[in-house]
Amino acid sequence: MVQRIEVFTLSEDGRAKTLEDQFRKTGKNIDQIRIVDVYTIEEGIKDGQSLKDCLKSFTNPVTQKAFVLEKGQAPANDYIETAGDFDWALEIGFLPGVTDNIGHTASELTALTLGRDKTLYSSQVVLIKGALNESDVKELAATIHNPLIQSASNKNKEQFVTDGGMNAIIPRVVLDNKGAAIDPVDLNVSDEELITIGKEGIANEDGSRRGPLGMSLLYMQAVQEYFKSEGRPATDVELETLAQTWSEHCKHTIFASPIDEIKDGLYKHYIKRATSEIREARGSEDFCISVFSDNSGGIIFDDNWMITDKVETHNSPSALDPFGGAITGIVGVNRDCLGFGQGAKPALNRYGFCLADPRKDLEYYRGKNKMNPTLSPNTIMKGVVAGVESGGNQSGIPTPQGFMYFDDRYVGKPLVFAGTVGVIPREINGKPSHIKSSQNGDRILMIGGKVGRDGIHGATFSSVALDEGSPATAVQIGDPITQKKFMDAIVKEVRDLGLYSAITDNGAGGLSSSVCEMAEGCGGFKLAIDKVPLKYPGMQPWEIWISESQERMTMAVPPENVAQIQSILEKRGVESWDIGEFNDSGRAVLTWHDETAMNITMEFLHDGIPETPLTTTFTRGGETEPDLTEPEDYAQTLIDMMGRLNICSKEFVAAQYDHNVQGSAVLGPVQGKGRVFTEATVSRPVLESKHAAVLSQGLAPRYSDIDTRDMAMAALDSSVRAAIAAGGDIDHLALLDNICWCSSDEPERLGQLKRAMEAIYEMAVHYRTPFISGKDSMFNDFRGYDADNNPVTISVPPTLLVSGIGVMEDTAHAVSIDPKAAGDFVYILGETKDELGASEYYDHRGVLGNNVPVTDTALNYTLYQALSKANKQQLCASAIPVSFGGLGVALAKKAIAGQCGLDIHIESDLRLDKLLFSESQGRIIVTVAPNDKEAFETIMGDYPHVTNIGTVTDNNSIIINEVQADIDKLDHAYKATLGDY
Amino acid sequence: MTAKALIIAGYGINSEEETALGFERAGFDASIRHINDLAENPNELKDIQALSVPGGFSYGDDTGSGNAFAQKMRLTLGDALKDFVARDTLTIGICNGCQIVVNLGLAPACDGEYGARQVAVTHNASARYQCRWVDLGVENSNSPWLQGLSSLHVPVAHGEGRFMMDDSTLKMLQDNNQIALKYLKDGKPANGEFPFNPNGSTDDIAGITDESGRVLVLMPHPERGMFTWQRDDYANLKDAARRNGQVLPEEADGLALFQNAAEYFGVNQMKKAG
The missing domain is CATH 3.90.650.10 (PurM-like C-terminal domain)
Structure with a gap:
């Protein structure tokens, strides 16, 4: 018996008022909006008293009234009356398998109240009063839901009354897999077939493909060769694992490959070399502790504390679902902090958005004939802003530092930067806190959430340009509270007991990435895929292994400590599972109900990737210098300049992001009586230390149109300049590089890249400001069609974000x-x-x-x-x-x-x-x-x-x-x- | 010996450390306790003088902020909470803690009806999270937390901070002096004007108490405004002090609430007595 709990707000409702204004802006005739919160229970609660007890946690009796509707039964007499005067009812719910945080909380509360498990799903009904026809309602629906993750249904009042409300929808996942199994993949095939497998994925029985592996022919041939030498066909799990491990996203192949005369690649030659030269030059004044080798970079904060920093990008997912992409970005980079060394405490968040003009209606499509439209710049902006708001605020991490940059070339691929600064004692239990390594015999403990189909092929997908075939499963939504629970448990309790050998996060590539990386420490692992807990049954082994379901950490734990860790976590409402062991076998082994699913050498997994030498060209851009007429009214020109998107205030974002939580804010994102948005902020992340951290950022994407060398130098200089202006010290300032390029398979783009990297190498070395961490995203291109069905490719301007993190020895220097x-x-x-x-x-x-x-x-x-x-x-x-x-x-x-x-x-x-x-x-x-x-x-x-x-x-x-x-x-x-x- | 403060944590509460620091600074023996640990031994409350439910995002604000955590406390702590407030103790609910304590019915508890939900703290009128500094006026209040204070400059950070209630409840709160804190604009009532009243709260209410004044709930964060360097006008204060050759005081308004609580229990005398 399906039950719907519908909660009507009887008082004035700020949410409804805001939505009303938003709907009116579409120009439609809107009189009034009301919002009804709905919780649907598949197996309804029969006992009246139990139901009453549960309702307490869904309803506020001062302002709300709840109804319980059961399928096939007429609603209570005053139900229609309470629904009141409206013309249309519009319900927005989640599609099956999409993270439903409210539903999750409602289920947990119900289980707590009843003492037994129940699954609840959340949705919202919007009651609209206004002279509208159905197509109007559908247009309105389109502005408040994303069909990739949400469902929308509507009824007019008459139908609503006749039916006694909306229809109950249960978004339960039903997988049509006939039976999960390990499938062999024959690689003794033609190069054409290898190319197809690499591009479109492994073939299913019915001939359909599983989705892109993102592997070039060269890579596929290396895999072919390996399995020839092993004398057996590959399994689907093996192929998916290699695709993920070798992806641009994980191996940063463009930065690692020989390029022109630079045999050691751009990363080693410019970025890493800059840091090692600076550290050497600084000698005893070197403040770096851990650079490039971990999930974040770490530098000295004071005698007792280290401060860490990492900035990630989450561009492709944000193009498809801006809210989900951005929340996953910020919550994901929090784990890069928690996964640093023995586990740093997230202390500050950063954000950055490169977007198209939100005031413009830019119309583009992923498919021909107006199929699969891109989201409007306005929708993308609102979504990404809300995503970081939700993720950052709910996690209790202040988000003081950020920026917005506008250029219409970000229309198809917005850039979403998310960063987290952490603090960790320099020594824990007498040992340096940044040292970690899995040990032979350690158990593999997975902590946090269960695994679903979320983000399958996320790592490989983000390495290719967005086009019509982009999989919707790449969309995920973060669950900040599940993560907050284990974050607290690990950083505030488990870590300091010294019970684990190593910890890392599960990000792109999921377990495949985290376990394979961690196993490098001891030299091998054996893991049972069937021991991994699932959100719903029926997933294939390869899907489980590479799923990017969020909110998970992986730990290497000596067997004797497993029980103690699990018991602490359980007390904090955190789930964990022992799924395998790290060993020194030299092999990466997976089993599925005792059947071998993968058995390859660690060496091939990590180092088998073939080198792809790259060559470059470079042509300076720009026009001739113009001869402009002089402005007649300089005051007006200055006023107009102040209103430009890249200059105007972004306070509306800053005010939504809690920058005071943890009590660490010194100089916030808006400063002075007149509240001006700033390029640097100062915080005191360790309350008992008078040292302060200054965060800054710099970028200048449009300069790339003339010369990427100058773009890169301006980005780096802007970041350093903002930090010093805010009171920083050039002698205690580190940098992070985020490179968001486009069409990185073209020599000209690679030439622009090489020039930029050479420039920041020279500058960083001169300023003695080391790079401590970075990230690249090389294919920020949109391929699709314009409103007239012409094929278009829109590439973002080559964008380098340089983030600065500095330490000032006294807060008063700010x-x-x-x-x-x-x-x-x-x-x-x-x-x-x-x-x-x-x-x-x-x-x-x-x-x-x-x-x-x-x-x-x-x-x-x-x-x-x-x-x-x-x-x-x-x-x-x-x-x-x-x-x-x-x-x-x-x-x-x-x-x-x-x-x-x-x-x-x-x-x-x-x-x-x-x-x-x-x-x-x-x-x-x-x-x-x-x-x-x-x-x-x-x-x-x-x-x-x-x-x-x-x-x-x-x-x-x-x-x-x-x-x-x-x-x-x-x-x-x-x-x-x-x-x- | 000294008085004991217990600060509740878990499930997305996030301001327990700053809140504990406030109590410690004021002289309390402060402990942070996960709700599941307290649930295992609710009798611990019998030995506690001051209880805080701090700010945060318990259960992600799902199903209405504070609702879920209140249900958890109701089910797991039972009468221990009511017994606690019945004793001569102090309770403070800050931000999410305010929402939780109000949902538990420990404030305003007009007519001594502890456990009944009498007011709601709901979505901001702007329907948007607001993080900014505000000025608060301390109303005519018998609350031990607020003795000797007339105004406070502290930050707010919430999406659901709008006090709502029916007219008769509002009248009761006014008549009983249970409205403890109101938002101000330039020293005068904000009269609902954004951003001075950041959430559209009825009658500019920022905090209320129970009839005894010992239970205080407020949406703003005193624990984030305890030191001068945390203030939004710190750079100006610092500059002015330097020009005038003065030393900038370390303590700011927010700390006074914790010091008042310490004063109430005679923490300094207790410490002297050993």
């Missing part, structure tokens, strides 16, 4: 961006050159130009060293890095932040618009109290470009040379663009 007192001096540090190529101003004027900013590493280093010293003496009352929009925008932001005037006079040979909006790198604007003037100028020492350009005033306008603009107008323009989102 510097905010807002001027503090009238009469203070304003200084511009740095030189403004005729460098507007690919700038915001040129884009505003509709041109690209050619003079892209060229970063002067040696000069900037002198500035950052001097300013680091000034920070320690607290000589700057405020500081803001000059970034997109140049001096004019930076000065306006300062005035808005401080709600104060500025009286500025700058001497320059440049025409005023170039002076105001040039994006020359290496510039910071500071204000200095008159009493500190002398000390400040002295400490800036040999750095040549320290220019006193005016004073802070009490006026309500900003004056720059002959231009005068009202702070109110600048403020309004700065906040209006994204103020309504």
Whole structure:
């Protein structure tokens, strides 16, 4: 007997009001919206008292009323009356197998209340009052559900009344697998067939394919060769495992391959080498502890603590389901923190979104003839913002640091960056906390959630361009509370008991990835796939093994400690399963009910991947420098610049992300009385230590249109500059690189990449700022059709995100961006050159130009060293890095932040618009109290470009040379663009 | 010896460490206790003077924030909670803890009806999570937590912080001085104006008490505003102090609640007595 518990909110409901406004914006005739929360139980609760007890946890009697509807029975008399005046009922629920967190909680509560298990599914009914026809309702439905993961159904009032409500839907997973088994795959086939297997997947009995392995012919031939030498056909499990392990996503093959004259590949030659050279040069002042070898990078925080950082991307899933992609991104990178060393405690989250203009209706399709449309930029933006909100806030991790960058070329492949900073004692039980390794004989313990079909082929899928065949199973939704439970149990209890040898997370590639990686420590493993717990029956062994079901960690545990760990976890409501053992056999072995599912050498698994030498070409982009007319109204031009997407306030995001939880916020994401969104934040992640962490980021994707070398240098310089401006110390600053490229199988794109990597190698070494972790995503291309059915390929501009993490030895060194007192001096540090190529101003004027900013590493280093010293003496009352929009925008932001005037006079040979909006790198604007003037100028020492350009005033306008603009107008323009989102 | 504070944790509660730090700073002997451990031994509460249900996202706010965790406490702790508040003890529910304690019916418990849900703390009027600093006015209250305080500058961070109740309950709260904290704009009532009243709460209510004032529930986070460096205007305060040659005080408004609790139990005298 199916039961529906329907909870009506009788008081004013903020959710309904907001949805009402959202629906009205579509232009449709909407009078009123109400939201009904629904819990569906497959096997209803018969006993009246038990039902009443359960309802307590679903309903608030002060504002809500619950009805219990049973199939085939008329609803209670006042049901229709309570549903009230509406025209349409629209119900949104989850599709079978999609993570239903609310349903999960409802099931847990019901089990707790009744003392026995029940499965509940959640859905929502939206009651709409308004003159609409069914197609209107369907259009509205399309704006609030994603058909890849959710179902929508509707009824008009008449039908609703006749039927006594909506129909009960039970989204139970029913798999049509005839019987799970290990299938042999014959690789003694033609190259054509090898190509097909690599591209479309292993053939099923009916001739259909299982989905892409993402393996090239070269890879397939290596596998063919291996199994020839083993003298047997491969199994499907083996092939899927190799595809996953060798994927671009996991092996970073493009960065590892020989490229032109660089035989050791870009990663080793540039990124890793930069760090090792810096560490060597720093000698006893090296602050790196663990770099590149673990799930995060770790540096010294103070005498007792280490701080870790990792930034991930989750681009492809976010294109299909922005909410699911983003929440999985943030919750996933939390595990990269928990999976560092013996387990670091997540202390701070970062985010970053590269998106198309949310105000535009950009229409593209994955299939021909308007099939399979891409989501609108607005839907994607709202979804990714909400995903990080949900994941970060529910996990109790502050999310202070982030950015949004807009360019319409992100329309088909948005970039979603998610990062987590962690803290961990440098020693635990007298041993260095970053050391871990599986030991021969350790048990393999899987912790957290059960396994479903979620994210099958996620790793291989993210390594290819998005097209019509992209599998919907790549979509997953995170479950932050399940993860929070084991995060707390591991970091706050189990870790410090010293009970396990190693821990890692289950991310892309699932168990296949985590177990194979961990087994490198001891040299082999044997695991029983049938011991892995499932969300629903009927999954194939290969699916179980590579499933990317979220919220799982893998531990290597000495056998004698298994019971103790499991008992602690159980007390914390965390499930765990002993599924195999690590050994020194040299082989990776899987069984399925005692039958061998995989038995290959560890050596082939990890090192059997053939090298693919790469070659590159490079052509500089850009147009000739334009000869623009001079603006007639400079004040208005500055006001217009403030409203541009890449300049305007992103406070609507910052205010939704809890940046105060854990009590660690020092300088938040919006600063000053006038609340200006910043490029760096300062936190104190260990409350009892006075040391603080400064987080920053830098990127300049549009510069790639002219030269990726300058793009990369600007990204790195912006990140360092923002960190130093916020009070950081160039001598204790580390970097993370996230490379999001496109079409990385084309020599020209690879040439752009090589140039960028060479540039950041040189810069990092000069600044002595080591890379400690990174990630790449090489195929951010969309292939599909436009509204006129023309085939299109849209590639993102080659994007490098450089994230900075620095340590300041005293929280008091933090510097905010807002001027503090009238009469203070304003200084511009740095030189403004005729460098507007690919700038915001040129884009505003509709041109690209050619003079892209060229970063002067040696000069900037002198500035950052001097300013680091000034920070320690607290000589700057405020500081803001000059970034997109140049001096004019930076000065306006300062005035808005401080709600104060500025009286500025700058001497320059440049025409005023170039002076105001040039994006020359290496510039910071500071204000200095008159009493500190002398000390400040002295400490800036040999750095040549320290220019006193005016004073802070009490006026309500900003004056720059002959231009005068009202702070109110600048403020309004700065906040209006994204103020309504 | 000193007074004992117990801070509840588990299932997505996330502010237990900062809350414990507040009690410790004030002189309490503070322990964090997972709800499942307390459920195994609810008698532990007999030995406790101050209880806190901290902020967080218990059960992900699913089925209405605080609802699920309240059900868990109701089922596993039984009468131990009611017995606890009946004694001369102090209880504070912060943010998610506020939602939980209200759902347990331990506040406002008008007419001494402990266990009855009389108010709801529900979705913000904006239907959006809000993380920002607010100014609170301390109303005419008999609460030991708030003695001697007139205003507080502390942060909020919640998606469901809107106090709602029927008019008669509101009148009772007003008449009994059970409305302890209200949102202010420039020192005057916020009158529902966003963002000063960040959630549209009825009558600008940010916190209420039971009739005795010993049970305080509030949506803002005093435990995230205990030190000056945590304040949103820290950079300005720091700069002003430096210019005036003053030392910036380390403590900020939020700590006062914990110090008041310590004062109530005479923690300093207890410590002196050994």
